[in-house]
Amino acid sequence: xxxxxxxxxxxxxxxxxxxxxxxxxxxxxxxxxxxxxxxxxxxxxxxxxxxxxxxxxxxxxxxxxxxxxxxxxxxxxxxxxxxxxxxxxxxxxxxxxxxxxxxxxxxxxxxxxxxxxxxxxxxxxxxxxxxxxxxxxxxxxxxxxxxxxxxxxxxxxxxxxxxxxxxxxxxxxxxxxxxxxxxxxxxxxxxxxxxxxxxxxxxxxxxxxxxxxxxxxxxxxxxxxxxxxxxxxxxxxxxxxxxxxxxxxxxxxxxxxxxxxxxxxxxxxxxxxxxxxxxxxxxxxxxxxxxxxxxxxxxxxxxxxxxxxxxxxxx
Amino acid sequence: xxxxxxxxxxxxxxxxxxxxxxxxxxxxxxxxxxxxxxxxxxxxxxxxxxxxxxxxxxxxxxxxxxxxxxxxxxxxxxxxxxxxxxxxxxxxxxxxxxxxxxxxxxxxxxxxxxx
Numbered sequence: 168x169x170x171x172x173x174x175x176x177x178x179x180x181x182x183x184x185x186x187x188x189x190x191x192x193x194x195x196x197x198x199x200x201x202x203x204x205x206x207x208x209x210x211x212x213x214x215x216x217x218x219x220x221x222x223x224x225x226x227x228x229x230x231x232x233x234x235x236x237x238x239x240x241x242x243x244x245x246x247x248x249x250x251x252x253x254x255x256x257x258x259x260x261x262x263x264x265x266x267x268x269x270x271x272x273x274x275x276x277x278x279x280x281x282x283x284x285x286x287x288x289x290x291x292x293x294x295x296x297x298x299x300x301x302x303x304x305x306x307x308x309x310x311x312x313x314x315x316x317x318x319x320x321x322x323x324x325x326x327x328x329x330x331x332x333x334x335x336x337x338x339x340x341x342x343x344x345x346x347x348x349x350x351x352x353x354x355x356x357x358x359x360x361x362x363x364x365x366x367x368x369x370x371x372x373x374x375x376x377x378x379x380x381x382x383x384x385x386x387x388x389x390x391x392x393x394x395x396x397x398x399x400x401x402x403x404x405x406x407x408x409x410x411x412x413x414x415x416x417x418x419x420x421x422x423x424x425x426x427x428x429x430x431x432x433x434x435x436x437x438x439x440x441x442x443x444x445x446x447x448x449x450x451x452x453x454x455x456x457x458x459x460x461x462x463x464x465x466x467x468x469x470x471x472x473x474x475x476x477x478x479x480x481x482x
Numbered sequence: 483x484x485x486x487x488x489x490x491x492x493x494x495x496x497x498x499x500x501x502x503x504x505x506x507x508x509x510x511x512x513x514x515x516x517x518x519x520x521x522x523x524x525x526x527x528x529x530x531x532x533x534x535x536x537x538x539x540x541x542x543x544x545x546x547x548x549x550x551x552x553x554x555x556x557x558x559x560x561x562x563x564x565x566x567x568x569x570x571x572x573x574x575x576x577x578x579x580x581x582x583x584x585x586x587x588x589x590x591x592x593x594x595x596x597x
Contacts, residue, residue, distance in 0.1 A: 211517055213530030269577035270519070280519045283536055336575050391542075400547040402538035409535040414551055415574040435571070437552045461535075 210278035219279075222306055230291070234298035242293065242326040243476055245357040247319075251327025252342050252357070254320055258312065259284070267336025277308035285411050288328040289468040296325045329472050330358070332411075332465075335418050358476055364422030364451075365470045371448065372421070372455030380449050381456060389440075393460050401440060406461030414438065420469060424454040500544065500594035504557050506587030508595050514585050515592060523576075527596055537576060543596040550574065560593070561586040 200206065214222070241247075256265070262274030262281040274281050288296060300321045303311030312321060334342070345355045378395065381387055387396030391403035404410075410419050416434055417423040426433070428450040431440040445453070458466060497508050504511075512529055515521065521532025525539040546555050550571050553559040562569075564586040567576040581589065 213516060219531070264577065267573065267575050267577060269579050275517070275519055280522050280531065283522055283534070286535055337573050340573070399542055399545045401551065402546075403541070405539055406535065410538075411536040412575045415537065415571060415576055435551060439548045439551055465535075 210276060212278075214278070222279075226304060226307075230295050230298060230304075233302075234292070234294045237294035237297055239293040239297070240322055242322065242329055243358055244326070247323045247326045248330050248357040249346070249355075250320065251323035251325070251330075253346055254316065254324050255327050255331070256343070256346075258316070259324065262308065266331070266334050266339040268339065274308075279307055281308060283411075284328055285331055285334070286409075286465070288332060289465050293325055293329070296328055297321055300324050332469060332472065333359070333363070333418055333420070335412070335416060337416070338418075360476050361473070362422075363420035363469070363473050364425060364454075365420070365473055368421040368451060368455060368458070372451045372458075374452070374455040374459050376449075377452035377454065377456030380445075380453050384443050384445060384449075386453070392457075404457060404460065407457040408459070408463055409461040409465050411465075414440075420473075421451070421454050421458070424457065425450040428453055496544075496597060497595050501591045503594050504560075504587050504590035506584075506589070506591035508588070508591040511588035511590070511592030514581075514589050518579055518581065518589075520589075526593075528592075540593060541596055543593045545597065550576070557590055557594075560590045564589055 213219075260268060261271045262277065263284050264270035264274070266285060270281065291299065299309065300316075301311055301313040303309045312324075316324075331339075342357075381392060381395060386392070387398060389398045389400035391397045391399065391405060392407075393405055407419075413419050413423055413427050414431070414435055417427060425447055427440075428445050429447055430442055431438050432442055501508050515526060515529050515532070520526060521529050521534055523534040523536035524532060525534060525541065526532035527541050543555075549555050549559055549563050550567070553563060553570065561583065563576075565581050565583060566578060567574050568578050
């Protein structure tokens with residue numbers, strides 16, 4: 168006859184005890200580590216990868232959760248965009264910079280780095296941008312503006328952030344000159360209703376043909392294009408869809424990609440990129456292929472913003 | 483081209499060679515690249531948080547023929563571009579950041595280790 172074993176009961180008790188002991192030791196260890204001052208809090212050293220990941224993931228979830236239910240007003244009002252630009256220049260540009268404008272020293276010392284909003288604003292919805300602007304972000308240098316900017320002013324900043332993604336350094340300078348010289352909304356186009364070539368790209372761009380054309384015209388000899396080539400005369404076109412500028416001068420939208428490919432010297436007389444007599448329709452196909460490289464998020468957001476400007480509907 | 487010839491002889495000595503070409507310290511350069519926030523706009527292998535997509539990726543920079551699409555990639559041109567980009571290409575998205583000549587040498591030394 169087999170006697171019922173008592174061992175399991177003991178084992179469970181023991182396991183629980185060991186677990187509790189471990190947690191206590193860990194907690195004490197953590198406290199000791201904290202108290203020792205060994206952890207480097209210096210902002211001029213990067214975070215450990217794990218710490219950075221935890222901070223970022225936690226921040227993203229919190230912003231998503233907290234900004235639920237915020238109602239978005241009409242953001243295409245030119246006077247709102249103009250006001251947003253003025254407020255951006257005063258309150259945001261010192262740390263985030265702007266197209267062609269560096270952040271000031273004070274912004275450069277912050278860890279995590281205040282991101283360039285020409286790209287970073289694409290990651291957030293209007294309500295999320297409004298929430299971040301209003302409340303700021305703990306464990307980053309981002310202050311909340313809720314206490315000293317009115318709700319309308321904070322929405323104006325969001326309205327301008329939806330515009331900044333379409334501004335080249337030259338555009339931004341024009342905006343600056345327009346406000347410095349006191350040119351009012353009626354004389355200046357604060358909200359463009361251009362299409363930036365999105366419709367044409369969708370209707371006529373053929374990425375398969377584009378890939379063949381990139382071979383035919385020898386683009387691949389100078390550029391690294393993902394799977395196609397590893398040229399190093401010009402810049403790599405890796406993740407081209409995510410890139411904000413073309414040649415550092417033009418915003419990367421379909422119309423500008425086509426304009427640049429067909430006649431680069433028009434924009435930069437001394438560029439090493441030759442005029443190859445590429446026809447606009449061919450350049451559109453090339454663009455269609457290049458836009459398959461990298462995450463499509465940036466172009467999706469830009470397309471939605473452009474469509475919103477054009478239809479005067481909300482986005 | 484001269485940089486490429488200079489660097490391509492031995493990979494394991496790439497840091498020394500890059501430093502010799504640029505006359506700077508690559509490790510200091512890497513930290514400067516982090517501090518100046520170059521990584522907010524450029525993807526730069528080996529630099530923390532450098533995944534920016536505003537400007538071109540800098541991987542393989544030692545072998546790149548041109549800087550900013552118009553300057554031959556020589557150390558002297560690179561110093562000029564890093565310290566005074568707006569003088570080289572007026573209206574470029576690359577802003578003047580106030581990098582000193584000394585710092586530009588260190589930054590260039592790091593960039594030339596990227597093969």
